[in-house]
Amino acid sequence: MREIAGYLPDIGKEKFETKILTFQGKDGAIEAEIPLLNEKQMDMVIAKVKKASNETLKSFSSAEIVxxxxxxxxxxxxxxxxxxxxxxxxxxxxxxxxEEIVRLGLTSYLKTFRKHELQRFLVEDLGNPLLLDDFQPRVTGGYSKAVGPELITHIWAGNVPALPLWSLISGLLVKAGNIGKVASAEPFFAGWFAQVLVEIEPRLADCFAVVWWKGGDEEREFSLFSQSGVVVGYGGNQSLQFLQSRIPITTRFLPFGHKISFGILSESSLDSRKAWQSVHQAALDVIRYDQQGCYSPHLFYVQRGGKVSPREVARMMANELENYQKRFPRRPLSMEESASLSSWRQKEEMGIFDHPNKEVLGNSANDWTVVYEENNIHFTPSCLNRVVKVMPFENIEEILSLVAPHRHLLQTIGMAANPKELFDWAESLGKVGVTRITALGKMTSPEAGWHHDGRFNLLDLVNMVDIESAAEESSERFAPYVD
Amino acid sequence: MDQQQVIMENVLQFMQKDHLEEEDFNEQALRLYSYQYQFNLPYQAFCRQRGKTPRMVKAWRDIPAVPVNAFKEVALSCTDPEKAEAVFMTSGTTKGIRGKHYHPNLHIYDRSMILNFKQRFMGNIEKVRMGVLFPTEKEMPNSSLAHYLALAVKEFGKEGSGYLMNESGVDMDRLLDELNRAEETGEPYALIGASYSFVHVLEELERRGKTFSLPKGSRILDTGGFKNQSKELELNDFYDLLSSSLGVSRTECINMYGMTELSTQFYDDGNESIPAVKSGPHWIRTRVIHPLTGEEMPKGERGVLVHCDLGNFNSVTTILTEDIGIELESGFLLLGRVQGAEAKGCSITLAEFLKAAKEPLK
Amino acid sequence: MGKFKGKVVLVTGASRGIGASIARAFAEEEAFVIVNYLQNKEAAEKVAASCRELGGDGWAIQGDVTSESAVNGMMDQIILEAGKIDVVVNNAFKPYIFNPDERKMLWELKWNDYQEQIDGALRSAHYITQAVLPMMKKQTQGSIVNIISNLVERPIVPYHEYNTAKTALMGYSRNLAAELGPFGIRVNCVAPGLVYPTSASKYTKEEMKEMIIAQTPLRRIALPEDVAGPVLFLASDWSGFMTGQTLFVDGGFVM
Structure with a gap:
C-alpha cells in the first residue's frame, strides 16, 4: 500500500516531484510518498510559512495554541x-x-503533550506564559516579551516513532512557522500531526510544512537555513557538523547529538524482595525501542553489598530480557545489524579467557545479550538492539571517573536508589555532564517539560524583546494626555 | 614425533588425497578440533562458554567459529606464539589494532598455496613469467599476501619474473617494458597483485593512452579489493578495463579471495560474469549462516560466510568472517563486507563513540 | 532431529530401574546423558553404552549424591567434559524396601530412620541443585526434575520415613521453583505410583499389586518406561511455562 507522507501549505497548483520510500514489514510492505520540492517550490513554501507565521500564528494567544x-x-x-x-x-x-511497543510507547509519549502538561511546559521555561502574548512587566522595571522566530527548520532523525513532536510542538508554542525534514526511517508521524492540527484549526493550514530531501544537499540546505531563525538538528555528531557548516552565523543552531545513557542500581534496591522489581524495570528500559533512543540504557552499574549480587542481577536481567522477548519481540534486524551484533557477542565471549569471571549470557537466537564484567569496569556503549553490560561498583566515585571523560555524550541515568543516594549521586553526576535522572523503567519516557540534553525547549527558540524602563518613562513625555 | 608433528602430518596427507569421502573431512576436522581445544587455551575458553566441548561436537559443522575480530584480541595458537616462524597480520584498522595469525612454520601454508595455485591459476602450464604488483616479503614481513605472492614467483615464475614496484607504487616503466616484451616475444605473461594496484595501473595506462594485447595464455590474478587505496571501481568496469587495456579476456582474470586468518585461498574461474563463483580445495569448506542463529541459510540466500580450513592446524580451523555471501552448488558468491550497522535512532553507536573519544574535548 | 540434541542431561541413580530407563529415553532423543551411579559401575557403563547406541551419548560417572564434596567433584568433571548442563533428574534415593507387611510402624521409628530417607531424597537433591545452579543461572535456563512418589498425595501404605522424605522433596521443589523462576530455571516433580519391576519393588506382594491395579483406572502397574515420558516432557521446552508442578504417573490412581 502507498501512503502520502509529509504536509505542504497551499502553494497553488504546483506540480512537484515525490520520493517513494519503501518499508518491508513481515506482513507486507508500505510505500511512503513524500513531496520532494525543487528550490523554487521550496522558496514558495518558506515564504508562505513565514507569512502565515507572522499574520496568523502570532495572532493566536498561547492559550489558544495550547x-x-x-x-x-x-x-x-x-x-x-x-x-x-x-x-x-x-x-x-x-x-x-x-506493535505493542509502538502502541504503548505512543500513548505514554503523547500524553506528555496534554493541555496541563503543555502549561507546565510553558511555565517551566518562561515562568510567565503570557510572555509569549504580550509585554509583561519585569520585577526590575521595564517590560519583556518572548518572540518566536518567523521560521524554525527541524532536521529530524531516527526511527523512534513520533520523535519529531517535541520540537514541532515547541515551535508552535512559540508561534513560529515550522518546516520539518522527516527522517527516512520514520517519515509519517510529523505529517499526520500537521494534518490533524489543520483539521482542528484550518487557519493553521499554512503555518508549517513537512518535507523530505536527501541529506547533504548543500545548496538547498544553505538556502533554507539562511532563511530560518533557528535550525533544530538531530543526528550523529558528524552529520550535525555538516549541518552546522551550512548554517549562517545569523541563524541559531540547536544540535541534539547522539547520546549515551545508563542505569545505576544502589544496593538499597537489591534486597531479596525488591531486586526483581528493579531488574524488571531496568529491562523494560532496554527493550523499549531496542535501545535506539538517546535515553536508552547501554549499561548498568550495580552496587555491591546488596542481598542480590551484581552477578545475580545480570542473570536476572538475562531472564527478564528473555521474557520480554516473548512478550514484545525485538524488531527484525538486517543482515548487517545481525552480523555486527553476533560478532560483538562473540568478541565478548573470546574475552572470557582473559577474564574468567566474566559472563556472557544470551539465548541461541541472539535475541538479547547480557555481559557481566567485574575485573575492569569501564564505560563503553553497547551495540544496541537489546545488548547490555552489567558491572559492579562499590562507590559512586568509580562511576564518575569512568564517565567524566565523556561529558558531552552523557544524558539520562535510570536510578534505583534511596533518597539520600539519589540527591547525593545526582549532585556529582550532574557535575560530570549527566542531564537527566529518572527512575528505572522511565528512562524512555521523559516527563513533560524535561530539559532535553539539559537545555530549554522553548527559551532557546525565542528572542526576548525588552522595553527598558527608560523608554517607558520617556514615552510618557510624548503622550497625548501629557499635562 | 610430538603432537604438532602428528597433526601436521595428518593435514599434509589429507591435502594430498585425491579421493574424498564426506566422513574424511569430518574426521580430520574433528581431530584438529580436539587438538586445538586442548592446546589453544583462549579457544578452549570460548568453546566452553558456548557449551561446545569435543565431547559435544560431533560434526565439523558444529565446531565453534571464531570471529575474525578475535584475532585482534587474543593469541590464537596451539604453540607458543613467541616461537612462531611467521606472524601474519591484518591490515590496520580504525583502532590500529591488527589481527595476528601465528604460524609455527609455513609447511602447510605453503603446501596449501602451491597445490591450490597450481590447479586454479596455473592451469596446464608449469611455469610462467610473472610480474608482481605488491611489495616484497622483506618490505612487508607480516603480510600473508606478500608471502603468497613471493611463493607464487618462487614456485611458478619463470626466470625474469619479478616485482614491478618502487617506492612510490607501481613501477610503470618496468611494467611497460614487461608488457611490451610479452607482446613482442609472444610469451604468456602473468600479472599478479593487489586489486588496488591494478586500478593504479589502469589509470596510468589510460593517462598514457596505452593498451596492450598480451599473448594467449597470459593471465591476471587480483586480490584484496580496493580498500580505500584506490578509487572504488564497479567490479564489472574493473574487469572490462583490465581486459581492454591488457588484452586478457575476462575469463583469464582470476580473483583470489584470501584472509590473513586462513591458510588456504579461494579462487574463481575467471570473471566473465560478476560476481564470480568462488571455491577452494577439498581441505576447506564454506558455510553460509545466519549471524544471529548460526544456522545455515538455504542455498541461494544471503548470509555470513564461515570457513572451515583444515590448513589452519595451529590456530583455529573455523572462522566467522564479516563477509556476506550466498552458497551455490559449485561454491559461493562473495557479495562484500558487512558494513557497520548504522544508527537507527538517536543512541550513540560504538563507532561514533570511539571516534568521539579519540577527538580532544572541545 | 532429536528433541534433546546438543543438550546435556544428568540423571542421578541411573544405573538401573527408573533412572536407567529415563537415561535411555533421553538418549533416544539424542541427548548427552550423564549416568550417575553409586556402586554398580558395570550396570552404569552398560546404560551409558546403550545411550550411545540409541543415538545419543552416554557417560557413566560415579558419585555419592549424599556427599557434598562428591557432588561438587562430579559437577566439575561434567562441566569440563560437557561444558554445560541443561537438565538434572534427581532420581537417586536411599534404598528402601516397599513391603507393606514388613514396614515399620510409626512407634517403631527412630529419628534416624527419617534422617536416612531425608538424606537420600532431600539432601542429595539439595547438593546437586546447589552444584548445578551457577551453571544454570549462567545459561539463564535449565530444568530440574525431581522424582518423588504418588504416595505423597495418597499414602495407601504409610511408609512413613520414605513418604515424608519424598513429600519434603516436593515442598523443596516448589520453593526452588519460586526462587529460581526469575533466572529462567524450572523445577518440577514426577510422582510415579508403584513401578514394577524395580529392585525396590521386587518384594511387593502380588496381592498388593492386584489391589492397586483394581483401583487404577488404567488397570495396570507402572513400568519403568512409563516414568520417562513425563520426565522428558518436563525437561523439554514443551513444558517451558510449567514450574513447581507435580505430574502423577500412576494410571490415574491419584486424581
Whole structure:
C-alpha cells in the first residue's frame, strides 16, 4: 500500500516531484510518498510559512495554541480515531518495532503533550506564559516579551516513532512557522500531526510544512537555513557538523547529538524482595525501542553489598530480557545489524579467557545479550538492539571517573536508589555532564517539560524583546494626555 | 614425533588425497578440533562458554567459529606464539589494532598455496613469467599476501619474473617494458597483485593512452579489493578495463579471495560474469549462516560466510568472517563486507563513540 | 532431529530401574546423558553404552549424591567434559524396601530412620541443585526434575520415613521453583505410583499389586518406561511455562 507522507501549505497548483520510500514489514510492505520540492517550490513554501507565521500564528494567544494542540493530541490518543489507527498499523511496519511497543510507547509519549502538561511546559521555561502574548512587566522595571522566530527548520532523525513532536510542538508554542525534514526511517508521524492540527484549526493550514530531501544537499540546505531563525538538528555528531557548516552565523543552531545513557542500581534496591522489581524495570528500559533512543540504557552499574549480587542481577536481567522477548519481540534486524551484533557477542565471549569471571549470557537466537564484567569496569556503549553490560561498583566515585571523560555524550541515568543516594549521586553526576535522572523503567519516557540534553525547549527558540524602563518613562513625555 | 608433528602430518596427507569421502573431512576436522581445544587455551575458553566441548561436537559443522575480530584480541595458537616462524597480520584498522595469525612454520601454508595455485591459476602450464604488483616479503614481513605472492614467483615464475614496484607504487616503466616484451616475444605473461594496484595501473595506462594485447595464455590474478587505496571501481568496469587495456579476456582474470586468518585461498574461474563463483580445495569448506542463529541459510540466500580450513592446524580451523555471501552448488558468491550497522535512532553507536573519544574535548 | 540434541542431561541413580530407563529415553532423543551411579559401575557403563547406541551419548560417572564434596567433584568433571548442563533428574534415593507387611510402624521409628530417607531424597537433591545452579543461572535456563512418589498425595501404605522424605522433596521443589523462576530455571516433580519391576519393588506382594491395579483406572502397574515420558516432557521446552508442578504417573490412581 502507498501512503502520502509529509504536509505542504497551499502553494497553488504546483506540480512537484515525490520520493517513494519503501518499508518491508513481515506482513507486507508500505510505500511512503513524500513531496520532494525543487528550490523554487521550496522558496514558495518558506515564504508562505513565514507569512502565515507572522499574520496568523502570532495572532493566536498561547492559550489558544495550547488548546489546539491538546485537541490534536486527544485525537491521537483516541484509539478509535483514524489517525491513531493508521499510526498503530503503519508505524510497526515502518520502524520494525513490535506493535505493542509502538502502541504503548505512543500513548505514554503523547500524553506528555496534554493541555496541563503543555502549561507546565510553558511555565517551566518562561515562568510567565503570557510572555509569549504580550509585554509583561519585569520585577526590575521595564517590560519583556518572548518572540518566536518567523521560521524554525527541524532536521529530524531516527526511527523512534513520533520523535519529531517535541520540537514541532515547541515551535508552535512559540508561534513560529515550522518546516520539518522527516527522517527516512520514520517519515509519517510529523505529517499526520500537521494534518490533524489543520483539521482542528484550518487557519493553521499554512503555518508549517513537512518535507523530505536527501541529506547533504548543500545548496538547498544553505538556502533554507539562511532563511530560518533557528535550525533544530538531530543526528550523529558528524552529520550535525555538516549541518552546522551550512548554517549562517545569523541563524541559531540547536544540535541534539547522539547520546549515551545508563542505569545505576544502589544496593538499597537489591534486597531479596525488591531486586526483581528493579531488574524488571531496568529491562523494560532496554527493550523499549531496542535501545535506539538517546535515553536508552547501554549499561548498568550495580552496587555491591546488596542481598542480590551484581552477578545475580545480570542473570536476572538475562531472564527478564528473555521474557520480554516473548512478550514484545525485538524488531527484525538486517543482515548487517545481525552480523555486527553476533560478532560483538562473540568478541565478548573470546574475552572470557582473559577474564574468567566474566559472563556472557544470551539465548541461541541472539535475541538479547547480557555481559557481566567485574575485573575492569569501564564505560563503553553497547551495540544496541537489546545488548547490555552489567558491572559492579562499590562507590559512586568509580562511576564518575569512568564517565567524566565523556561529558558531552552523557544524558539520562535510570536510578534505583534511596533518597539520600539519589540527591547525593545526582549532585556529582550532574557535575560530570549527566542531564537527566529518572527512575528505572522511565528512562524512555521523559516527563513533560524535561530539559532535553539539559537545555530549554522553548527559551532557546525565542528572542526576548525588552522595553527598558527608560523608554517607558520617556514615552510618557510624548503622550497625548501629557499635562 | 610430538603432537604438532602428528597433526601436521595428518593435514599434509589429507591435502594430498585425491579421493574424498564426506566422513574424511569430518574426521580430520574433528581431530584438529580436539587438538586445538586442548592446546589453544583462549579457544578452549570460548568453546566452553558456548557449551561446545569435543565431547559435544560431533560434526565439523558444529565446531565453534571464531570471529575474525578475535584475532585482534587474543593469541590464537596451539604453540607458543613467541616461537612462531611467521606472524601474519591484518591490515590496520580504525583502532590500529591488527589481527595476528601465528604460524609455527609455513609447511602447510605453503603446501596449501602451491597445490591450490597450481590447479586454479596455473592451469596446464608449469611455469610462467610473472610480474608482481605488491611489495616484497622483506618490505612487508607480516603480510600473508606478500608471502603468497613471493611463493607464487618462487614456485611458478619463470626466470625474469619479478616485482614491478618502487617506492612510490607501481613501477610503470618496468611494467611497460614487461608488457611490451610479452607482446613482442609472444610469451604468456602473468600479472599478479593487489586489486588496488591494478586500478593504479589502469589509470596510468589510460593517462598514457596505452593498451596492450598480451599473448594467449597470459593471465591476471587480483586480490584484496580496493580498500580505500584506490578509487572504488564497479567490479564489472574493473574487469572490462583490465581486459581492454591488457588484452586478457575476462575469463583469464582470476580473483583470489584470501584472509590473513586462513591458510588456504579461494579462487574463481575467471570473471566473465560478476560476481564470480568462488571455491577452494577439498581441505576447506564454506558455510553460509545466519549471524544471529548460526544456522545455515538455504542455498541461494544471503548470509555470513564461515570457513572451515583444515590448513589452519595451529590456530583455529573455523572462522566467522564479516563477509556476506550466498552458497551455490559449485561454491559461493562473495557479495562484500558487512558494513557497520548504522544508527537507527538517536543512541550513540560504538563507532561514533570511539571516534568521539579519540577527538580532544572541545 | 532429536528433541534433546546438543543438550546435556544428568540423571542421578541411573544405573538401573527408573533412572536407567529415563537415561535411555533421553538418549533416544539424542541427548548427552550423564549416568550417575553409586556402586554398580558395570550396570552404569552398560546404560551409558546403550545411550550411545540409541543415538545419543552416554557417560557413566560415579558419585555419592549424599556427599557434598562428591557432588561438587562430579559437577566439575561434567562441566569440563560437557561444558554445560541443561537438565538434572534427581532420581537417586536411599534404598528402601516397599513391603507393606514388613514396614515399620510409626512407634517403631527412630529419628534416624527419617534422617536416612531425608538424606537420600532431600539432601542429595539439595547438593546437586546447589552444584548445578551457577551453571544454570549462567545459561539463564535449565530444568530440574525431581522424582518423588504418588504416595505423597495418597499414602495407601504409610511408609512413613520414605513418604515424608519424598513429600519434603516436593515442598523443596516448589520453593526452588519460586526462587529460581526469575533466572529462567524450572523445577518440577514426577510422582510415579508403584513401578514394577524395580529392585525396590521386587518384594511387593502380588496381592498388593492386584489391589492397586483394581483401583487404577488404567488397570495396570507402572513400568519403568512409563516414568520417562513425563520426565522428558518436563525437561523439554514443551513444558517451558510449567514450574513447581507435580505430574502423577500412576494410571490415574491419584486424581
Amino acid at each position: 488548546q489546539i494542540i491538546d485537541e490534536a493530541i486527544e485525537r491521537l490518543l483516541d484509539r478509535r480515531s483514524p489517525y491513531r489507527q493508521k499510526a498503530e498499523k503503519l508505524l510497526p511496519i515502518v520502524t520494525g518495532y513490535n
